Amino acid sequence: MTSSIATPTHSPPPARTRSHRSIPARLLVAPSVILLVLWMVVPLAMAIWFAFQRYNLLIPDEREFVGFANFTYILTDPTLWISIGITMVLVVSVLAITIGLGTVLAVLFNQEFFGRGVARVLAISPFFVMPTVSALIWKNMLMHPVNGLFAQITRGLGLGAIDWFADFPLLAIIIIVAWQWLPFALLILLTAIQSLDTDQMEAARMDGASAMQLFRFVVLPHLNRAIAVVAMIETIFFLTIFAEIFVTTGGGPGLATTNLAYYIYLKALLEFDVGGASAGGLIAVVLANVVAIFLMRSVARNLDT
Amino acid sequence: MSTVTLRDIHKTYVDNEVIKGVNLDIHDREFVVFVGPSGCGKSTLLRMIAGLEDITSGDLLVDGDRMNDVPPDQRGLAMVFQTYALYPHMTVAENMAFSLRLAGVSKERRMERARDVARILQLEPLLDRKPGKLSGGQRQRVAIGRALVRNPKVFLFDEPLSNLDASLRVQMRIELAGLHESLQSTMIYVTHDQIEAMTLADKIVVLQGGIVEQVGSPLELYHHPRNLFVAGFIGSPKMNFLAVQTTGVQDSGTTVRLPGDATITIPVQPRTLMAGDRATLGIRPEHLRIDASNPTLMGEVLVVERLGGETYLYVKVAGGDTFIVQTDGDSRAKVRDRVPVSIDGNLCHLFDGAGQAIPKAERHPLSLTHHPEVPLQTEAPREQTYEQPIQPHEVPRQAE
Numbered sequence: 001m002t003s004s005i006a007t008p009t010h011s012p013p014p015a016r017t018r019s020h021r022s023i024p025a026r027l028l029v030a031p032s033v034i035l036l037v038l039w040m041v042v043p044l045a046m047a048i049w050f051a052f053q054r055y056n057l058l059i060p061d062e063r064e065f066v067g068f069a070n071f072t073y074i075l076t077d078p079t080l081w082i083s084i085g086i087t088m089v090l091v092v093s094v095l096a097i098t099i100g101l102g103t104v105l106a107v108l109f110n111q112e113f114f115g116r117g118v119a120r121v122l123a124i125s126p127f128f129v130m131p132t133v134s135a136l137i138w139k140n141m142l143m144h145p146v147n148g149l150f151a152q153i154t155r156g157l158g159l160g161a162i163d164w165f166a167d168f169p170l171l172a173i174i175i176i177v178a179w180q181w182l183p184f185a186l187l188i189l190l191t192a193i194q195s196l197d198t199d200q201m202e203a204a205r206m207d208g209a210s211a212m213q214l215f216r217f218v219v220l221p222h223l224n225r226a227i228a229v230v231a232m233i234e235t236i237f238f239l240t241i242f243a244e245i246f247v248t249t250g251g252g253p254g255l256a257t258t259n260l261a262y263y264i265y266l267k268a269l270l271e272f273d274v275g276g277a278s279a280g281g282l283i284a285v286v287l288a289n290v291v292a293i294f295l296m297r298s299v300a301r302n303l304d305t
Numbered sequence: 306m307s308t309v310t311l312r313d314i315h316k317t318y319v320d321n322e323v324i325k326g327v328n329l330d331i332h333d334r335e336f337v338v339f340v341g342p343s344g345c346g347k348s349t350l351l352r353m354i355a356g357l358e359d360i361t362s363g364d365l366l367v368d369g370d371r372m373n374d375v376p377p378d379q380r381g382l383a384m385v386f387q388t389y390a391l392y393p394h395m396t397v398a399e400n401m402a403f404s405l406r407l408a409g410v411s412k413e414r415r416m417e418r419a420r421d422v423a424r425i426l427q428l429e430p431l432l433d434r435k436p437g438k439l440s441g442g443q444r445q446r447v448a449i450g451r452a453l454v455r456n457p458k459v460f461l462f463d464e465p466l467s468n469l470d471a472s473l474r475v476q477m478r479i480e481l482a483g484l485h486e487s488l489q490s491t492m493i494y495v496t497h498d499q500i501e502a503m504t505l506a507d508k509i510v511v512l513q514g515g516i517v518e519q520v521g522s523p524l525e526l527y528h529h530p531r532n533l534f535v536a537g538f539i540g541s542p543k544m545n546f547l548a549v550q551t552t553g554v555q556d557s558g559t560t561v562r563l564p565g566d567a568t569i570t571i572p573v574q575p576r577t578l579m580a581g582d583r584a585t586l587g588i589r590p591e592h593l594r595i596d597a598s599n600p601t602l603m604g605e606v607l608v609v610e611r612l613g614g615e616t617y618l619y620v621k622v623a624g625g626d627t628f629i630v631q632t633d634g635d636s637r638a639k640v641r642d643r644v645p646v647s648i649d650g651n652l653c654h655l656f657d658g659a660g661q662a663i664p665k666a667e668r669h670p671l672s673l674t675h676h677p678e679v680p681l682q683t684e685a686p687r688e689q690t691y692e693q694p695i696q697p698h699e700v701p702r703q704a705e
């Protein structure tokens with residue numbers, strides 16, 4: 001048959017061109033790949049190495065291999081479990097606030113109103129403030145029990161002042177982080193809403209949907225993916241919140257705001273226990289991966305449909 | 306009964322008036338098609354009827370009730386969108402039954418209704434699929450099904466078939482005609498497609514720049530266009546136009562002189578034209594003949610388009626105009642041939658200097674039949690466009 005003659009003569013060239021092309025392509029991506037690998041692998045390898053050493057900076061000479069001693073020590077330290085619990089509370093509540101409020105704001109900012117452009121810029125600006133700076137602003141200008149704006153307002157109303165970082169330390173941290181990350185959620189959700197087909201909204205209106213039903217049955221399902229993506233990215237960052245805690249509460253009072261990242265910091269730099277901190281770091285890596293896999297699963301399922 | 310009436314409807318966006326006073330009566334069970342060039346306001350008019358756009362002024366009546374301020378879902382209308390606008394996260398059945406769900410109908414009842422409608426549209430095997438996994442034609446059917454479920458008084462379609470390929474469009478067109486036949490409901494349909502308009506419509510509304518140029522049955526518009534715009538818009542290829550001079554006006558017809566000094570008598574009523582007036586002669590490509598025994602004009606063939614069944618010749622005639630002539634598929638004509646073009650005065654249209662058609666002496670027999678209960682709208686009242694009198698149209702000239 002003619003076709004059977006034609007095919008073999010045609011098939012080799014593409015294969016050859018591909019192999020020709022692949023060598024320089026690999027060469028060209030090599031520097032970035034190598035850099036990335038070094039950047040990821042070296043610290044990880046060092047962390048693993050230190051995790052199996054007794055290595056305290058106060059007595060650096062007594063370095064020796066101790067097997068799993070660091071892990072058993074850390075895993076039996078009740079502080080670790082408290083800090084993991086606090087990390088979880090922090091992540092979940094900030095996620096809930098940023099996504100819930102972000103969705104509502106995204107819907108509102110999608111409406112036509114006077115000064116919308118300015119309002120959008122203002123709403124997004126907290127994201128450009130450094131975490132340390134915004135934490136300082138909240139600590140000294142807003143939540144301070146004497147000079148803070150909140151205290152002045154409540155005192156002006158005769159209600160007395162709240163000492164946020166003493167009485168509700170975790171809530172205060174949650175509010176600060178949520179304020180910082182709300183713009184991110186808003187930005188992503190707003191772009192997602194803008195990509196919603198207006199015909200779909202109009203079809204739903206013709207089908208008799210009220211504003212709430214429109215939101216519930218058309219807008220929210222459309223935002224599903226964007227919400228999943230926001231949740232995933234934010235979780236990765238919220239697992240390692242540090243600056244806000246360092247600047248404001250220093251993990252206290254007591255352990256009230258000590259999350260995993262702060263716990264590792266305490267271990268490494270206040271107790272100078274590099275071995276223990278490395279072991280804690282590895283536990284954090286495992287934890288982050290568990291959460292990441294869990295999230296990827298749910299996001300991937302969302303992206304499918 | 307479901308009638309729709311538009312009374313002096315206007316629509317202004319900020320300070321841009323896009324609908325300039327439309328009056329229209331749509332009768333029960335009528336299939337009305339809006340046509341017109343892009344941007345003329347077809348979609349805007351349809352969306353105002355649907356309730357998706359506010360009506361700036363005028364009255365919209367459905368079954369005699371004023372609907373201007375009634376929300377879209379309570380007007381008893383259903384709309385099919387060009388982009389289908391299906392809900393991507395719902396199955397076909399859920400999509401179709403969504404309006405019932407909002408109305409609080411129980412799940413069993415609404416699934417039953419969805420199945421009934423799916424049977425009509427041959428969608429039964431697809432009920433559990435999501436729209437993303439359907440072909441364009443199937444999606445369109447779901448969109449129609451979603452409208453059907455609501456059992457509306459009036460169906461509104463905004464270019465529903467324009468995203469489909471040619472053969473599917475033909476198939477869906479026939480299905481739509483069948484649906485209209487079996488449902489006997491009122492339908493309003495916007496399209497760009499001449500064939501859809503001609504085949505589906507009981508009544509065509511030709512719009513231009515926000516005003517109604519003519520309303521009538523497809524053949525009425527074809528045989529008795531009221532002005533140059535409608536004459537040029539209805540029919541494909543376009544009607545040929547030629548600037549002529551009136552030489553005599555009799556009761557039996559008006560005689561005009563063509564550029565090549567030939568004269569023809571066109572059986573139109575003696576109206577505004579006087580001997581010596583300039584006028585425009587219109588003749589459709591399918592009414593021209595290449596006929597050596599009785600040539601009216603000689604011309605040179607510039608382009609030959611062979612479609613198999615027929616051949617279109619682009620012929621440059623005396624005076625510099627280019628005529629499109631439709632001849633049979635076996636025509637031997639070649640480029641640069643000189644061909645005799647024969648014009649039959651009985652098939653010609655005559656337009657005065659302002660672009661208005663001079664009424665024919667006799668009406669075409671097929672253009673008399675119209676919607677059974679509807680009075681003929683041949684001499685539709687001119688006042689409906691009084692706000693913006695039709696501009697004198699230039700005689701379109703083909704490229705030299």
Ligand SMILES: Nc1ncnc2c1ncn2[C@@H]1O[C@H](COP(=O)(O)OP(=O)(O)OP(=O)(O)O)[C@@H](O)[C@H]1O
Pocket residue numbers: 318321323341342343344345346347348349350497
């Ligand atoms: N939201 C709007 N704001 C301002 N002008 C608009 C708006 N929507 C439509 N127009 C204008 O109104 C006119 C009519 O638009 P419309 O969509 O009704 O045209 P159409 O006849 O449906 O055209 P097409 O055949 O291309 O769909 C256009 O000139 C358009 O620019």
Ligand SMILES: [Mg+2]
Pocket residue numbers: 347348349
């Ligand atoms: Mg349109």
